[in-house]
Amino acid sequence: MSKIAFVFPGQGAQAVGMAKDAYEAVPEARAIFEKGDEVLGFPLSTLVFEGPDSELKQTANTQPALLTASVAYLEALKGKGLTPDYVAGHSLGEYSALVAAGVLAYEDAVKLVRLRGQFMEEAVPGGQGAMAAVLGAGREALADLCRSVSEQDGPVELANINCPGQIVVSGSHTGVNAVVQRVKEAGGKRAIPLEVSGPFHSSMMKAAAERLSDELAKTEFKVPSVPVVVNVTALPVTNPEEIRELLVRQVYSPVLWQDTVERLIEEGVDTFVEIGSGSVLAGLIRKIDKNVKVININSLESIEALG
Numbered sequence: 001m002s003k004i005a006f007v008f009p010g011q012g013a014q015a016v017g018m019a020k021d022a023y024e025a026v027p028e029a030r031a032i033f034e035k036g037d038e039v040l041g042f043p044l045s046t047l048v049f050e051g052p053d054s055e056l057k058q059t060a061n062t063q064p065a066l067l068t069a070s071v072a073y074l075e076a077l078k079g080k081g082l083t084p085d086y087v088a089g090h091s092l093g094e095y096s097a098l099v100a101a102g103v104l105a106y107e108d109a110v111k112l113v114r115l116r117g118q119f120m121e122e123a124v125p126g127g128q129g130a131m132a133a134v135l136g137a138g139r140e141a142l143a144d145l146c147r148s149v150s151e152q153d154g155p156v157e158l159a160n161i162n163c164p165g166q167i168v169v170s171g172s173h174t175g176v177n178a179v180v181q182r183v184k185e186a187g188g189k190r191a192i193p194l195e196v197s198g199p200f201h202s203s204m205m206k207a208a209a210e211r212l213s214d215e216l217a218k219t220e221f222k223v224p225s226v227p228v229v230v231n232v233t234a235l236p237v238t239n240p241e242e243i244r245e246l247l248v249r250q251v252y253s254p255v256l257w258q259d260t261v262e263r264l265i266e267e268g269v270d271t272f273v274e275i276g277s278g279s280v281l282a283g284l285i286r287k288i289d290k291n292v293k294v295i296n297i298n299s300l301e302s303i304e305a306l307g
Contacts, residue, residue: 008093070276129199137188234259
């Protein structure tokens with residue numbers, strides 16, 4: 001029997017103007033943006049719809065903005081007869097997935113991701129951390145290179161296992177730079193430094209994880225309506241306390257996105273619905289398995305096309 005997974009994008013998918021069509025046409029979507037403005041105490045919706053892009057790109061703004069856009073489209077999608085059997089999200093997108101599964105209330109999630117963004121930005125002084133996308137290297141070979149570089153040049157680790165041939169590394173500026181220079185040793189074709197404000201999903205983020213842990217402890221987590229396949233283990237989880245603990249670990253652990261998609265396919269998922277800005281995950285999913293169906297919900301037009 002066909003199974004559906006709702007998946008939600010993370011940082012990098014943001015765009016000025018995202019979900020404005022849903023805000024203007026769907027009262028429930030508008031209510032989400034208004035709630036976000038109220039909870040955060042500043043006009044998030046104005047920043048999302050008008051920019052500037054440079055401000056939207058700041059991690060502490062990007063995270064609540066992307067979550068809000070995803071949840072707004074989720075509201076617009078209701079009544080279309082699409083319900084998930086599983087949910088998952090890429091890094092920040094895991095919070096959108098938890099809202100979709102009823103684990104977190106939107107108001108709590110938007111507060112958490114605003115703080116998560118601030119803690120991540122503040123964990124490492126500017127210029128000391130970096131990330132780079134490595135193309136063409138094998139996972140084990142790249143992990144070996146990172147271990148070798150870490151001993152000589154400073155910490156660098158696998159951060160996002162996105163799809164075959166695309167892995168992001170993260171860590172100290174010197175460590176990441178050394179991997180970029182030596183990428184061919186791991187069978188990589190090239191490495192592209194990323195425009196980010198810190199070494200996300202690396203052990204250098206442990207201070208941010210500790211601060212987030214305190215906030216998560218104060219937040220109500222409910223039993224999910226459907227299993228959440230989480231970044232840290234790529235396994236389906238239904239226990240709220242386990243989800244809370246894994247969100248702490250997620251800050252400094254690699255995002256196992258390829259493993260997550262493969263696990264969902266093993267569980268019988270043959271249709272992936274990406275909900276939110278852009279189509280990054282749709283592209284990755286197709287590279288992982290070209291035989292699955294991928295539906296992109298990133299506009300009202302795409303929702304109306306469902307019939």
